[in-house]
Amino acid sequence: MEAIDVSPEMLTLVGMGVMAGHRWPTSPVAFEFDFGCPATFRFHEKPAIDVLEEGDDEVRLIFIVARDACERLLGGALDLADGASYFLPSEMRAIALAIRDCAKPEAAGTPYKLAKSIELLCELLSAAAAGRLAAASGPATMSQGDLQRIAAARQLIDDQWQEKLTLGQIARSCGINRSKLSRGFRETYHCTVSEALSERRLAEASRQLISTDLPVSLIGYRNGYLNNASFTRAFGRRFGRSPSDFRACAVAA
Structure with a gap:
């Protein structure tokens, strides 16, 4: 497997083949990504090469990270369950695929995959801290x-x-x-299905308010709101201010 030394505290392994011979961080944990449908990742509290090499017949992505580094980013203890699998949110799946499928020349590809590895790790730990990771094994009442x-x-x-x-x-x-x-x-x-849909639409609307000069009403319409009044109400409930005020504050900052 290709080894990318992200830092002394993080190693990214991507591709196929054996894992032996690469430097591992001290006291590591591992995040093993599975690109099935739906995509998941498995957390290993005490990773072992023989366990991680079980799926070496396909293109893979694995992070080996010092526990101390994870806990610094978290600002607290890393309490993911050993051996547990969690669903990978779509936006994180896109980052993982960008690392796995990167076709850039080595001179550009290595720093690209390094940066994306840091981004994905930070997003995973942020989601874990906020309780936004859903376990891939449900309660007994659910098949x-x-x-x-x-x-x-x-x-x-x-x-x-x-x-x-x-x-x-x-x-x-x-x-x-x-x-x-x-x-x-x-x-x-x-959360409910409608709450998840609303959150996704409002997150995209907030991004467009900051990164484009499109009219507020058009941004609302593009994000599923049929009129400006309903968009403004929903945005205000989520962000505590109107879309126009949100944009103005972002520009001022």
Whole structure:
């Protein structure tokens, strides 16, 4: 596997082949990414080469990171469960794929993958600290199949948030009934389907307010709000200020 020395405290392994011969950080933990559908990652509290090499017949991505470094970034203890798998949110999956599938020449590809590795680790730890990581094994009341369908619903929201999605459409697309989706989604992600959709749309709207000069009303419409009043109300509830004030404060800063 290709080894990228991100820092003395972090090693990224990407590609195929054996892992032996690469320098590991002191007292490491490992994040092992699985690009199935849905994508997940497994946390290893005390990683071992023989365990991590079990899937060496496919292109892979593994982070080996000093526990101390993770806990500095977290600002507290790293309490992910050893051997547990967690669903990888769509935005983090995109970063992981950018590392795995990078086709840039070595001179550009190595620093690119290094930077993306830091970005992905920070996003993972931030999500862990905020309780936003959903375990890939659900409660006894939920089958593994239903859990995967609920994860697929979350990915559909993250990928198709611009469309006019309804609970019924999402449920049909993922092969699950509405009530089971509603209940399971709340248990898994600690929010409702509509709240997740709204959060995704408002996050994109906030980005566009800062990074573009598009009219506020057009940004609202592009992000699923049929009129400026409904967009302003929803944005105000989420960010505590109107879209115009949010943009003005960002520009002033």
